[in-house]
Amino acid sequence: MPQLPEAETIKEDLRELVVGSKTLGTELLDPALVEQSPAEEFARRLTDVRITGARRRAKHIILDLDSGDSLDLQLKLAGQLLLVPPVEPPESFVMLVLHLDDERRIYLRDELRLTRARFFGPGELEKELADLGPDPLEDGFTVEYLRRSLGGRRSRIKPLLMEQRLVAGIGNIYVDEILYDARIHPRRKASTLSTEECRALHAAIRENLEAGIEHRGTTVQFHRDLLGRPGEHQYYLRVFERGGQPCPECGGKVAQEQVGGRNTYYCPDCQIENGSWESEQLSLM
DNA sequence: CAATCAACCTGGGTGC
DNA sequence: TGCACCCAGGTTGATT
Numbered sequence A: 001m002p003q004l005p006e007a008e009t010i011k012e013d014l015r016e017l018v019v020g021s022k023t024l025g026t027e028l029l030d031p032a033l034v035e036q037s038p039a040e041e042f043a044r045r046l047t048d049v050r051i052t053g054a055r056r057r058a059k060h061i062i063l064d065l066d067s068g069d070s071l072d073l074q075l076k077l078a079g080q081l082l083l084v085p086p087v088e089p090p091e092s093f094v095m096l097v098l099h100l101d102d103e104r105r106i107y108l109r110d111e112l113r114l115t116r117a118r119f120f121g122p123g124e125l126e127k128e129l130a131d132l133g134p135d136p137l138e139d140g141f142t143v144e145y146l147r148r149s150l151g152g153r154r155s156r157i158k159p160l161l162m163e164q165r166l167v168a169g170i171g172n173i174y175v176d177e178i179l180y181d182a183r184i185h186p187r188r189k190a191s192t193l194s195t196e197e198c199r200a201l202h203a204a205i206r207e208n209l210e211a212g213i214e215h216r217g218t219t220v221q222f223h224r225d226l227l228g229r230p231g232e233h234q235y236y237l238r239v240f241e242r243g244g245q246p247c248p249e250c251g252g253k254v255a256q257e258q259v260g261g262r263n264t265y266y267c268p269d270c271q272i273e274n275g276s277w278e279s280e281q282l283s284l285m
Numbered sequence B: 001c002a003a004t005c006a007a008c009c010t011g012g013g014t015g016c
Numbered sequence C: 001t002g003c004a005c006c007c008a009g010g011t012t013g014a015t016t
Helices: A004-017 A039-045 A124-128 A143-150 A157-161 A172-182 A195-214
Strands: A023-028 A051-057 A060-065 A070-074 A079-084 A094-100 A105-110 A116-120 A255-259 A262-266
Touching (some): A004 A051, A004 A060, A004 A079, A023 A039, A039 A116, A070 A124, A116 A124, A143 A195
Antiparallel strands (some): A023 A094, A051 A060, A094 A105, A255 A262
């Protein structure tokens, strides 16, 4: 579930409400959370440590501890972090309970049990995340970077934008909204985008992700903030999950098709499938 | 390099 | 009411 804006929302909540707290202990209720690594060691590294920071890298949420360890969380489709006051009844699908020294608890909950958590020592995390492309909201993500990355690529633009190695943090919801804004067809070959279209795409990426953050994430089904509240950005979506409904721009019907094996929504009238012959072609540059 | 597919999981929805 | 099937915002690895 969490794409960049959802992870950002949760990370900011962690900074506000949890960073600075100390852990008393931890209950690993679902060993699948830590994959192959030993449950005892995981619990030990998460016990009696102070949480000194919360970071986001792409869709990853990272907790820094005063032990020097960093805990990397990949919430994938359905993971939630919930700060629960002491008297709340336990919830189902809780994979991990983290007890804080002020009697608060953090539940890591995932109805699909796909969330994974890993510990990294000093310096190890950077190596682990080295394959991720630039964060689209950071300075390194420029129009020029996007133009160079797309030039020569014959893939369809939608699956490319979801490749975390190219640009990190965009998922299936936001990519459809981004391409709608940039008026580019999801099946368009990346190398046929004009410089002008790259500029529009770059702007659309930033605008959509920033709007998602502004609205505290998109809750189609699973996303909640640290206090369990849904986001609001779903009310601002114009094509995603709106197949058959009118395009806000032209009134035509929003189409729903599979692209790269993913549900894809777009406006066939507004979004151009073929690069026009007169436009400057990236492949020739 | 590009595209497809299966796995990982479960709940909810649909259709018979 | 029951049941078989299909689907899901993500990621990874295998295959063609």
